[in-house]
Amino acid sequence: MLLYRPFENRLNNALSKHQLYRAQWSIMYYLNNDASVTLVELSHYLGVEKPTVTRTIAKLEEMGFLEPVPTKDKREKRMQLTDTGRKVYQEVRAAIDEFEQEILRGISEEEQLEGIRLMSEIRKNLMQGEL
Amino acid sequence: MLLYRPFENRLNNALSKHQLYRAQWSIMYYLNNDASVTLVELSHYLGVEKPTVTRTIAKLEEMGFLEPVPTKDKREKRMQLTDTGRKVYQEVRAAIDEFEQEILRGISEEEQLEGIRLMSEIRKNLMQGEL
DNA sequence: GAGTAATAGTTATCGAGAGTAACTAATTAT
DNA sequence: ATAATTAGTTACTCTCGATAACTATTACTC
Secondary structure (H helix, E strand, C coil), X not given: CCCCHHHHHHHXXXXXXXXXXXXXXXXXXXXXXXXXEXXXXXXXXXXXXHHHHHHHHHHHHHCCCEEEECCCCXXXXXXXXXXXXXXXXXXXXXXXXXXXXXXXXXXXXXXXXXXXXXXXXXXXXXXXXXC | XXXXXXXXXXXXXXXXXXXXXXXXXXXXXXXXXXXXXXXXXXXHHHCCCHHHHHHHXXXXXXXXXXXXECCCCCCCCEEEECHHHHHHHHHHHHHXXXXXXXXXXXXXXXXXXXXXXXXXXXXXXXXXXXX
């Protein structure tokens, strides 16, 4: 199976230093410092229902890591990282990069790239089946 | 990230036909038709605490998919698939194999094997970091 | 071999994070 | 102008993870 708990446990561990949880991180990760997103966009990207996103976003906003950006369409709620959010992103990112190095030790650059290519291929196939 | 919700959603979908959930399936999958396991063994394999296993096992037993096998050590609770359990295993397995074929389409046998090798390499690294 | 350690499992309680159903408000299409 | 669609929210439910504190059995130690 692709899902592997010990990996999740390690991730949780890296996040716990900042009181973050996986679902929250996946949103900060998607924003990747600069971008902004709507809830629907996130819901598609994450493959999760809207109420789930609403809740997670609300928590991140309350924690001061996310803030709304104004938009023409008044239905939309578009969000971006705050300054603190960006700082935390950087720190967590570094911690995760570190443990990723660790679990990839003994695996050549080439093999890693091949692996990433494979995963995105699978992802593409997955997305097609979603319609 | 290695974890990818749409994949989990597809898996859930394959399982839902038999009223199964992922945590339950992961145990049936580990048993792989024949073997038997103790809770501690599962707890290590799954990377999950004992109470979690207790609950999941209890549900599977109640559903009639798992049964205890007698053992010398009276502390142990060793479990195996029942006949119904084995039947369900086969059916679900077939469904999962099918959708795995689907999401692997366009990826050569070689690449798949290379991918599997990579994953188990990562897994090995992960396990070492667990001590 | 008696007494202490360790091990296997359970119970109770908590929290994250997913889902569905039913809703409001805003925008688009007819 | 009205109907349909879209974005998001609220309320509620469920799975599945964790911890703490416990019992029963087995293994270790002196």
